[in-house]
Amino acid sequence: MGRILHSLVRLRALFAKEFLLLLRDPRMRFFVIVPPLIQLVVFGYAATFDVRYAEIGAVDQAMTAETRALLSAVAAGGHYRIQYFADMAQAGAAVDHGDIRAVVRFAPDFERDRTIQLIGDGSDSNSAQMILGQLKQSLRDSLDQGNGAASLLELEDRAWFNPNLDDRDYFVPGIMANVVLIATMILMAMSVVREREHGTLEQLLVTPLARVEFLLGKIIPVACIGLFDVLVISLIAVLWFDVPFRGEALALLVGSGLYLMSALGLGLLISSYASTQQQAVLLAFFLIMPLVILSGFAFPIRNMPEGVQVLTWVDPLRYYLVVVRDIFLKGAGLGDHGFEYAMMALLGVSAMGLSLLRIR
Amino acid sequence: MKLQRVRAMARKEWWHLLRDPRSLALMLLMPTMLLFLFGYAIRLDIHEAPLGVLQESRDAESNALTAAFDASRAFHVVRYFENRRQLQETLTRGEVWAALVVPADYARDLEQGMARVQLLVDGVDANTARLLRNYALALANDYALSLGQESPPVRIEDRTWYNEAKESRLAIIPGVIAIVMAVIGALMTSLTIAREMELGNLVMLRTTPLTRSEFLVGKLTPYFVIGMTDLLVAVLAAVFVFDVPLRAPVGGLVLVSALFLLVVMLQGAFLSIAAGNQLLASQMSLVSTFLPAFLLSGFIFAIENMPLVLRVLTHVVPARYYVKLSKAIFLKGVTPLLLWEQVAALLVILVVLTGMTLRRGRRLGLLP
Numbered sequence: 001m002g003r004i005l006h007s008l009v010r011l012r013a014l015f016a017k018e019f020l021l022l023l024r025d026p027r028m029r030f031f032v033i034v035p036p037l038i039q040l041v042v043f044g045y046a047a048t049f050d051v052r053y054a055e056i057g058a059v060d061q062a063m064t065a066e067t068r069a070l071l072s073a074v075a076a077g078g079h080y081r082i083q084y085f086a087d088m089a090q091a092g093a094a095v096d097h098g099d100i101r102a103v104v105r106f107a108p109d110f111e112r113d114r115t116i117q118l119i120g121d122g123s124d125s126n127s128a129q130m131i132l133g134q135l136k137q138s139l140r141d142s143l144d145q146g147n148g149a150a151s152l153l154e155l156e157d158r159a160w161f162n163p164n165l166d167d168r169d170y171f172v173p174g175i176m177a178n179v180v181l182i183a184t185m186i187l188m189a190m191s192v193v194r195e196r197e198h199g200t201l202e203q204l205l206v207t208p209l210a211r212v213e214f215l216l217g218k219i220i221p222v223a224c225i226g227l228f229d230v231l232v233i234s235l236i237a238v239l240w241f242d243v244p245f246r247g248e249a250l251a252l253l254v255g256s257g258l259y260l261m262s263a264l265g266l267g268l269l270i271s272s273y274a275s276t277q278q279q280a281v282l283l284a285f286f287l288i289m290p291l292v293i294l295s296g297f298a299f300p301i302r303n304m305p306e307g308v309q310v311l312t313w314v315d316p317l318r319y320y321l322v323v324v325r326d327i328f329l330k331g332a333g334l335g336d337h338g339f340e341y342a343m344m345a346l347l348g349v350s351a352m353g354l355s356l357l358r359i360r
Numbered sequence: 361m362k363l364q365r366v367r368a369m370a371r372k373e374w375w376h377l378l379r380d381p382r383s384l385a386l387m388l389l390m391p392t393m394l395l396f397l398f399g400y401a402i403r404l405d406i407h408e409a410p411l412g413v414l415q416e417s418r419d420a421e422s423n424a425l426t427a428a429f430d431a432s433r434a435f436h437v438v439r440y441f442e443n444r445r446q447l448q449e450t451l452t453r454g455e456v457w458a459a460l461v462v463p464a465d466y467a468r469d470l471e472q473g474m475a476r477v478q479l480l481v482d483g484v485d486a487n488t489a490r491l492l493r494n495y496a497l498a499l500a501n502d503y504a505l506s507l508g509q510e511s512p513p514v515r516i517e518d519r520t521w522y523n524e525a526k527e528s529r530l531a532i533i534p535g536v537i538a539i540v541m542a543v544i545g546a547l548m549t550s551l552t553i554a555r556e557m558e559l560g561n562l563v564m565l566r567t568t569p570l571t572r573s574e575f576l577v578g579k580l581t582p583y584f585v586i587g588m589t590d591l592l593v594a595v596l597a598a599v600f601v602f603d604v605p606l607r608a609p610v611g612g613l614v615l616v617s618a619l620f621l622l623v624v625m626l627q628g629a630f631l632s633i634a635a636g637n638q639l640l641a642s643q644m645s646l647v648s649t650f651l652p653a654f655l656l657s658g659f660i661f662a663i664e665n666m667p668l669v670l671r672v673l674t675h676v677v678p679a680r681y682y683v684k685l686s687k688a689i690f691l692k693g694v695t696p697l698l699l700w701e702q703v704a705a706l707l708v709i710l711v712v713l714t715g716m717t718l719r720r721g722r723r724l725g726l727l728p
Contacts, residue, residue, distance in 0.1 A: 028640050035647045042673070046655045046666050049487035053664055095521065096692050097699065098684060115517055122523025123691040125531045126404045126487070127662050132518045133494035140501075154476045155500035157493045159483030160451060167486045178651065186646055190639050275382070278551045281642040282386040285547055286394075289540070289650070293398055298660060300488055302410075302457075303403040311397075329484055330452065 014217030062110035188267025246331030262316035265351030369578020404528035412456035549628030550645035607693025653679035
């Protein structure tokens with residue numbers, strides 16, 4: 001009993017020191033708390049693959065009533081602003097310059113040939129595919145209307161969980177996961193190595209502080225900041241971005257706790273390897289970028305080659321993304337993601353165990 | 361500015377770098393390794409998406425339609441459902457990305473020339489859902505034509521310039537180079553000055569005739585050399601490993617890359633001086649480089665779709681200009697002259713940053 005009490009006293013002293021260090025400098029206070037919030041708002045608006053607006057070019061060399069009607073039908077959809085060009089050379093130059101994303105062309109012999117040409121700018125292949133798909137569909141629709149002919153086979157499509165195919169609901173929980181990772185991992189990675197670089201690690205080693213206490217004292221304050229970020233960001237996501245929150249709040253808390261444990265474990269591991277703060281930052285970054293890219297945040301994991309997919313298994317962000325997206329959008333509860341929770345816990349425990357062995 | 365003193369400063373920084381081979385190795389290897397990883401990992405196009413099928417009647421017509429979906433490059437049938445409930449569970453668990461429902465009277469309706477089938481897609485990943493929908497619509501159209509529907513009166517032909525196979529890799533790799541360099545450039549320099557301030561080395565430099573600008577130029581030169589090496593290796597890997605065509609003369613790419621590298625290095629140096637300690641400097645440079653370069657540069661998310669305030673904001677993200685330049689130089693084969701506005705914008709940022717850094721540099725306490 002007495003031992004635990006003493007341990008708690010020591011931990012409290014360490015927490016006080018760490019919080020003071022993290023939050024003493026007003027600029028540091030600002031940087032720990034404000035950017036995650038700004039980032040969520042800014043990136044929440046930025047992250048969308050949907051093409052709601054694009055500048056496109058039109059080269060109408062047929063100049064018939066029909067071609068003009070088709071082009072104005074495309075413009076009437078509201079997705080596109082059409083710039084007219086006299087010939088393909090001019091339109092091509094505009095594509096080269098990046099002014100327009102696609103070109104709709106009616107050749108002079110359109111009346112006879114009955115072929116519409118669509119050209120997309122493949123230097124952004126995703127947007128090009130979206131735009132070409134939409135253009136085709138809207139041209140096809142207005143052509144069908146003109147003929148009054150119905151198609152032999154009608155495909156009716158419906159999107160579940162997200163009927164309007166709104167990207168924001170999908171990306172905002174993901175951005176939260178990224179922002180929290182970046183905000184906390186660097187703090188963690190710098191934590192032990194800073195003491196080492198300043199020589200204060202030796203001072204701590206001569207105190208009665210145990211190794212485990214030392215690490216807990218490092219992790220918990222940063223984890224608190226991380227959980228604070230999760231809380232505030234979730235509120236912004238729901239209140240500002242109208243992202244539905246259909247699942248259990250407790251599941252979010254548990255999931256975030258385990259996620260922070262694994263992410264901070266990795267940060268701590270970096271800190272135990274690095275001998276200077278510069279190395280720690282470079283290493284942290286070397287880790288953060290792949291963690292983000294391989295997580296399935298923007299690029300679906302199933303599209304990756306097998307070898308790379310194996311790598312994603314050790315990415316805690318991968319599991320957390322599944323958890324937060326399902327909690328927000330599909331209404332998941334605490335009982336739903338046993339596997340993901342277990343993987344995050346496993347990664348966290350192994351990373352912390354390794355760092356414990358390395359820090360003496 | 362005296363060359364001799366700049367050289368001395370640069371030499372000192374080199375020594376410092378060589379004494380920390382781990383950092384140096386990270387700076388030299390990281391960009392290439394990240395490029396390889398991302399070059400293989402990032403695919404936005406979809407092949408063989410897992411599709412579930414619910415055939416309410418297993419007749420020849422329904423089987424033929426299912427087979428057509430399975431045979432396509434976009435879809436791969438992995439499950440046949442017995443009933444709606446099974447379909448719902450499987451789609452909710454994410455085991456299939458989409459489900460095709462062929463109603464019981466499909467064959468009869470087809471005969472009468474007005475069949476309907478349903479495609480349910482998992483909308484959680486909206487981009488994938490949209491791509492799948494586009495593929496399925498095109499597939500259904502083609503299938504109807506193959507069944508002998510009179511060909512529609514107007515044909516629509518589409519092409520994708522610069523990237524005929526619509527491979528997302530070609531469009532993404534030039535962007536990845538920009539993101540990686542934006543981060544590495546700023547991170548390399550953001551800690552170096554803060555470290556001197558934190559450890560008190562600057563006090564010694566104050567007693568020397570070294571001026572502020574000499575200090576900065578000398579300090580940044582070695583990192584510039586490392587950064588350019590990184591860029592060169594990345595470009596070689598892009599061209600020879602990932603087969604990204606470099607369609608314009610390489611000289612233009614080198615020039616704009618050097619300009620971009622200078623901008624991000626100065627950004628790091630400015631933050632380093634403004635922060636004064638390594639912890640804050642690293643936070644600042646990470647916050648101001650990675651996610652902005654990733655999300656606001658037009659690398660994967662198109663800028664023109666963003667709200668006005670954000671579109672204005674993207675103008676201070678240097679990666680925005682470089683992403684556009686490198687994509688155009690690689691794929692479109694244009695020279696930087698055609699995109700002079702982008703180059704000019706980078707130059708303006710460079711001048712402003714230099715001014716800001718020198719101004720802030722007063723707190724270093726060196727001679728002006």
